[in-house]
Structures are given as structure tokens and as C-alpha cells.
Amino acid sequence: MAYYEKKDEIKELRDKIKLDPEGAYLFWGEEEYLKHYYLDELRRIVTDEGMEDFNRTVIDFLHDGTLNDLDEAVDSLPIMAEHKIIEVWGINLSEIKGKDEKRLTNAVKRVSDGTILVIFCRSSELEFLNKKSRERALIKDLETSLTMTEFPRQSEQKLLSWTDKIFRVSEVRISDVNITRMIKLCDYSMTRLKNDSEKLIAYCKYNSLDVVPSEVIDLLVKPCAENEMWDFTDAVIRHSKRDALEILENLRTQNIDPIMIIAALGKTLNGLALLKSDSRGSDNDLAKLTGFFPWQIKKVLPYVGRWSVKQLREALELTFACEGDLKNGRAPEYSLLESLTVSILGE
Numbered sequence: 001m002a003y004y005e006k007k008d009e010i011k012e013l014r015d016k017i018k019l020d021p022e023g024a025y026l027f028w029g030e031e032e033y034l035k036h037y038y039l040d041e042l043r044r045i046v047t048d049e050g051m052e053d054f055n056r057t058v059i060d061f062l063h064d065g066t067l068n069d070l071d072e073a074v075d076s077l078p079i080m081a082e083h084k085i086i087e088v089w090g091i092n093l094s095e096i097k098g099k100d101e102k103r104l105t106n107a108v109k110r111v112s113d114g115t116i117l118v119i120f121c122r123s124s125e126l127e128f129l130n131k132k133s134r135e136r137a138l139i140k141d142l143e144t145s146l147t148m149t150e151f152p153r154q155s156e157q158k159l160l161s162w163t164d165k166i167f168r169v170s171e172v173r174i175s176d177v178n179i180t181r182m183i184k185l186c187d188y189s190m191t192r193l194k195n196d197s198e199k200l201i202a203y204c205k206y207n208s209l210d211v212v213p214s215e216v217i218d219l220l221v222k223p224c225a226e227n228e229m230w231d232f233t234d235a236v237i238r239h240s241k242r243d244a245l246e247i248l249e250n251l252r253t254q255n256i257d258p259i260m261i262i263a264a265l266g267k268t269l270n271g272l273a274l275l276k277s278d279s280r281g282s283d284n285d286l287a288k289l290t291g292f293f294p295w296q297i298k299k300v301l302p303y304v305g306r307w308s309v310k311q312l313r314e315a316l317e318l319t320f321a322c323e324g325d326l327k328n329g330r331a332p333e334y335s336l337l338e339s340l341t342v343s344i345l346g347e
Contacts, residue, residue, distance in 0.1 A: 013038060013149045021045050024108045024117040024146035028126040031151040033190035042116050046085045055084035062090030067103045074107050078114045085116040092125045096138060105141040153188045163193055170201045174212040181217060187226040196221045225256050233268035237303050241345045248337055258333040262323045267291060273312045275304050315344045
């Protein structure tokens, strides 16, 4: 999950909602909290007019929603109010082909005054992983007809300021060091950060504490599977077989999908190979290149020299072969991962 600098699409969205909210929007990216926050801002425009039951239409393509439903919703007018909102969920833009592409773009272009259309994409439903996917005719057509906003995971500094504000409003203090620990434990997720912050605040108020103690963070903020998968891949690139196998056993007890683990390992090895070819530039530049977070770049760079190009190529080949074996069910899944770990580390 990469963090990278780009134009501030979220600020542009905020300005548009404030000045001229009507029209079509497409929300995509990894940060679900922000996507829901701005969807709620658009919903509030309709709710405040008092006729939400008549002027909010939800079309869920995962539950019988169709392009016919979208056409009908776009072509109808608000009822006894100035605005209506149409929410489109579960539409996988990466899989829309042929005539459906044209139907979708035509529907978006027909959005008229008083209508707010939001196409809400989860990260699995729209990913721009390469230039080719961005240049699809569908995406180009949509970009000319709607406000397209990416919601990426936020930088550590932004999350630190945001989390600090949550605690200050509640009159509970927390150090920047402990917030940074929370950010990494929560895998840079604003939703998890907010939930765990509220949990810590409630604990402190119940126990009459003005400051969050470090031991309370250890008690209440637990690492998510993404953190442990990163720890596993980190152990591999450090050539620590013992740590890698211990973490793998923890992942087994949590019933983490082995395909997720192998995907994380493949991504990390590929990022390491990219750094091996060129490790110049700022942490943010290298994060954009590799798909790591900037803090992961700091952890990975010292180990780049321990790997030869040949070792990385062989490790990636072993990883791809293991992924195929996992998908074909050729052996117990975690046994395959253990064998892969030992093979990569050359023992």
C-alpha cells in the first residue's frame, strides 16, 4: 500500500462540495474513512432538505443493481426538494467492457442540475496499478464527465496531527512517539486509528488518567494482520529464518489467508529488486516507485546490499512457483510457506 505525493484532489473535492456540489463523483483509493466522510458530506446536503427518503437512491451492483436502475435514477428529478443523491456501490470498473462502458459514461453525462451521483469504489474495484489501466477509454471518458478523487493512505505526519487533535479535543494527552506507534500498529488506517483512539480515551477517563501511558497502548492497540505480514517479509529480507518462521506460525494461528501472505512477500521482494536497481531519491520518491510506505523504505534500504540480483531473481521465482502451488492445493498451505521461507534463505 503506497503513500505518495500528488496534487491535492481531496482539497479540490472539498472546495467543490462547498461551492457547487451538484454533478457526478467517483471515489476510489485505499482510505475508506475519508471516502465515507465525504460521501456523508454529500448525503447531508439532501438530508438537510428534509426529503431524504424520496431523494436518496442506492444502486448496489453486488445485490441486483443494474445499469437500467442507474439510467432510471439519473433521468428522474428530485421530489419536493432541490437535490437528490444517487449512490452506486459494488460496480467493478476494471471489469466493465463493450456496450456497458458506453451506457455507464452516457448515464454519467446525463446527470442534471439538482442531482448528485457518487460512484463509490472500494480498493479492489478500481486500481490504477499501471499506465495502461489509466488510459482505458472508459476511465478517460469518465474523467471528463465527473470529479474523480483518489483517497490514498495518508502520510505519517498528517495522521499524527489528525490523531493528536482527537485526543486534545477529549482533553487527554498523548506523546507524538506513542501516536507514531499507534499509526504503525493500525497500518496507517484512519478508521482503526479513530476507533483505537476513542478506546484509549475511554480507558483513560474511566481510570482518571490525563496522559495515555505506553503500557496502555500495548494493552489496547493490537497489530492487524497487515502488520504481521510486513514483519514476516521484513524478517525474510533481513535473512532471519527464526523470526520469519515464528511470525509465520503466529499468522497460522490467526487463520490468515496464505495467498495474502505470499502476495505480501512477492510485493516486498519486487520492491527490494527495484531498490536494488536504483535507490536514489527521497523516501517519498522511492515509496512511489516500490509501493512501500516511506517508513518502510527506511527499514528496507539498509538490507538492499545483502541481496544480489541473482538472489532476488531466484527468490521471486520461488515465490511465484509457491503461489501457483497454493492456488492448486498441491500441499498443506502453511507447509508450502515454511518450505518457501527456508528455500529463499538458502538453508
